[in-house]
Amino acid sequence: MRKRTPLELAQARPGTPFTVTVDGDETAALPGQTVAAVLWSAGITSWRSTRGSGAPRGIFCGIGVCFDCLVTVNDRPNQRACLVPAQPGDAISTQEGTGHDRLGT
Amino acid sequence: MTDSEPEQDGRSPLLQGRGAVSICGSAAGRDQPRHSRSRSTSASLAIVGAGPAGLAAALTAADLGVRVVLLDSGAQAGGQFYRQPAAEFKARRPQALHHAWRTWTKLRDRLAAHVEAGRITHLADRHVWFVEGEFGGVGRFGVHALLGPAQAESETVTADAVLLATGGYEKVLPFPGWTLPGVVTAGGAQAMLKGGLVLPGRTAVVAGTGPLLMPVAAGLAAAGAEVAAYVESTHPADFVRHTATLAANPAKVAEAAQYAAQLLRHKVPVTVRHTVVAAHGTDRVEAVTVAALDPEGRVRPGTERRIACDTLAVGHGMLAHTDLAETLGCAIDATGDPFVVTDAEQRTDVDGVWAAGEATGIGGAVLALAEGEIAGYSIAARLGGVEPRPADWAPAARTRARLRRFFAAFDSAYAPPAHWVEQVTDDTVVCRCEEVTAAEVREAVGELGATDVRTVKLLTRAGMGWCQGRVCAVGVAGVAGCSVGSAKRAFARPVPLGVLAEEPRC
Numbered sequence: 001m002r003k004r005t006p007l008e009l010a011q012a013r014p015g016t017p018f019t020v021t022v023d024g025d026e027t028a029a030l031p032g033q034t035v036a037a038v039l040w041s042a043g044i045t046s047w048r049s050t051r052g053s054g055a056p057r058g059i060f061c062g063i064g065v066c067f068d069c070l071v072t073v074n075d076r077p078n079q080r081a082c083l084v085p086a087q088p089g090d091a092i093s094t095q096e097g098t099g100h101d102r103l104g105t
Numbered sequence: 106m107t108d109s110e111p112e113q114d115g116r117s118p119l120l121q122g123r124g125a126v127s128i129c130g131s132a133a134g135r136d137q138p139r140h141s142r143s144r145s146t147s148a149s150l151a152i153v154g155a156g157p158a159g160l161a162a163a164l165t166a167a168d169l170g171v172r173v174v175l176l177d178s179g180a181q182a183g184g185q186f187y188r189q190p191a192a193e194f195k196a197r198r199p200q201a202l203h204h205a206w207r208t209w210t211k212l213r214d215r216l217a218a219h220v221e222a223g224r225i226t227h228l229a230d231r232h233v234w235f236v237e238g239e240f241g242g243v244g245r246f247g248v249h250a251l252l253g254p255a256q257a258e259s260e261t262v263t264a265d266a267v268l269l270a271t272g273g274y275e276k277v278l279p280f281p282g283w284t285l286p287g288v289v290t291a292g293g294a295q296a297m298l299k300g301g302l303v304l305p306g307r308t309a310v311v312a313g314t315g316p317l318l319m320p321v322a323a324g325l326a327a328a329g330a331e332v333a334a335y336v337e338s339t340h341p342a343d344f345v346r347h348t349a350t351l352a353a354n355p356a357k358v359a360e361a362a363q364y365a366a367q368l369l370r371h372k373v374p375v376t377v378r379h380t381v382v383a384a385h386g387t388d389r390v391e392a393v394t395v396a397a398l399d400p401e402g403r404v405r406p407g408t409e410r411r412i413a414c415d416t417l418a419v420g421h422g423m424l425a426h427t428d429l430a431e432t433l434g435c436a437i438d439a440t441g442d443p444f445v446v447t448d449a450e451q452r453t454d455v456d457g458v459w460a461a462g463e464a465t466g467i468g469g470a471v472l473a474l475a476e477g478e479i480a481g482y483s484i485a486a487r488l489g490g491v492e493p494r495p496a497d498w499a500p501a502a503r504t505r506a507r508l509r510r511f512f513a514a515f516d517s518a519y520a521p522p523a524h525w526v527e528q529v530t531d532d533t534v535v536c537r538c539e540e541v542t543a544a545e546v547r548e549a550v551g552e553l554g555a556t557d558v559r560t561v562k563l564l565t566r567a568g569m570g571w572c573q574g575r576v577c578a579v580g581v582a583g584v585a586g587c588s589v590g591s592a593k594r595a596f597a598r599p600v601p602l603g604v605l606a607e608e609p610r611c
Contacts, residue, residue, distance in 0.1 A: 062293025
C-alpha cells in the first residue's frame, strides 16, 4: 500500500506548481514551500559544504536558529533555506564555504 | 566578509555592545540615505513572539483596552507549538498535525477580531534583534526588528511596556555523526512537517529524551514516514516517584496516552533507557547505533545495535531564548539551563519589561498560555497606573502553579543520560558552525587551563560562529566540564552592518 504524504494528511490544495533551478537543474516547487521544503521534496538533504572541512550540511534546527541550512539563492549567499520562501524562477545553488568564493567577492 | 552580509563570527567590534555602535555613523550614507529603510510604529505594549504566551498576553491586554503591537518571526501567528502550514497550501485539515486544535482556533479568532478592530497590530515576519530602554523620548522602549526573510531592513516599534514571549528552541547534545545531513532536531522535523508539509526522508529514528519526542514520532508516522525506532533514554519507572504530580495533571497523562496509542497504531517500536551513540554515513545518515543505558546513565558495553534509517530526529529537551532579556539587563537564572527570572505578575526585574512562556522556564504551551494571560492583566493595570488585582487571574495562577510543579518533576525525570559526555569521541565536532572538535575543547581545558565556556571559546572558537553558540553551548560546557552560564550576546540575531549604520540613534 502506498504511504500517504503530509500534503494528503493535511488535505492541502496547493496552487499550480512552478519551476526553480537547483544547481541548474529544473525542479518543481509548490506555492508556500520554503527553499528547504523544495529541496527535501526533491530528495536533497544537503546543499552546503562547510568552510573548514568541506563537510555536507542541510537542515538541522528547522526554525532559523542554527544556520546550518545556509544556501545561495539568486546569487545571494548565506540565506537560511528553512526561512526563505521559494519563488518562481529562483536559482538555488549549493553553497561552498562562505559562499563568496564563487561570486568573486 | 562584506558589509551587507549578516555577521558571521562575532569578531566585529560592532557586535561587542552598544558602546561601539556610534562608529556605524561612518558607514551610514555610503550606500543609502539615512533612515531610508527604517520604519516606525508605536504602541502601549510591544510583545515579542506570537506563540501561546505572546498571544494570550496580547488578547488579555487588548481586551482590557491596551494598544498592542505583536511582533513575530513567523508568517502567521502561532509560534512553534501552533505552527501552521503555509497559507498557500490551503490545508483543509491542518489539525491532523496538531494537538489542542480548538484552543488554537479560539486564539486565532480572537486575534483576528482584535486586529480587525485595530486594537492589536500583528507584525508578521519580524525578527527582533534588539530591545532597548530609554529610547529617544518617543517611548520607553525601542523594539528593533529585521523584516522578512531577506532581513536586510530594520523596523522600530516604540512602546511603554515590553513583553518578551520569545519561546525556546531544542537542546541537542553532540554525539559522533550528529552533523550528517539527515540528522535533524526533533522540533525541526516537526516544524518542517507542520509548516512545509514535507518529510526529511522515508525511514526515521526518533531519539533522545523529553515530551516532544512522542508527538514528533506520531506526526512523522501519520504523515507517511516509517518510524524504525523511538529511542527514549529515560524509563517510565523514573516517573513513578512523581505519582502525585501525575495524578494532579490528568490532561497531561491523557495526552501522553493518546500519543502512545498513535505510536502503537503505526507499529512504532518503542525502546526505553537506550541512547543513540553514533550516526553513520558519508553524505547523509544511513544508520544509527543504539545502545542500552545502565541505571547510572552509562552505556552498557556489548548492547550496541545498528538501525538503518535515512533520518534521525533527535532532541534532549528545550532551551529558553533569553538574549533580548539579557541585553535589557533582566535577571537570568543560569544555575541550570538559563531562563528569565519573573515574579508572580510575570514581571522581570527591569521596570516595564515582562516575560512569559518558555523564555521564563520550559513548561509547554498550556503553562505559556497561563503566564501570558497573567502578564496581560498585570501590564494592563500597571500601564493604567493602578495596582493589579491577582484575583483577576486566579484560575490562570492555579494552572501556572500546577504545571510548574509538573514540569519540575518532568525535568528531573526527563534528563539526558548522566554520562553522555563519555560517548563524545575526540573527533566529534562539538561546535557545528566553527567545526571545533571535542579534542580541541578538551585540550583547552586540560592543557591550556580553561575553566569556563568563555575561555574555551576564546581558545578554540567554539560558539563564535553563525549561531553564536545557541546550538553548541550546552555541548561545549558538558565536554569542558563547566556550567553553561549566561551568554550575553549583544544582539539576538545576526544584523547586517548596513542596518546598524542606519539606526536613528547613531
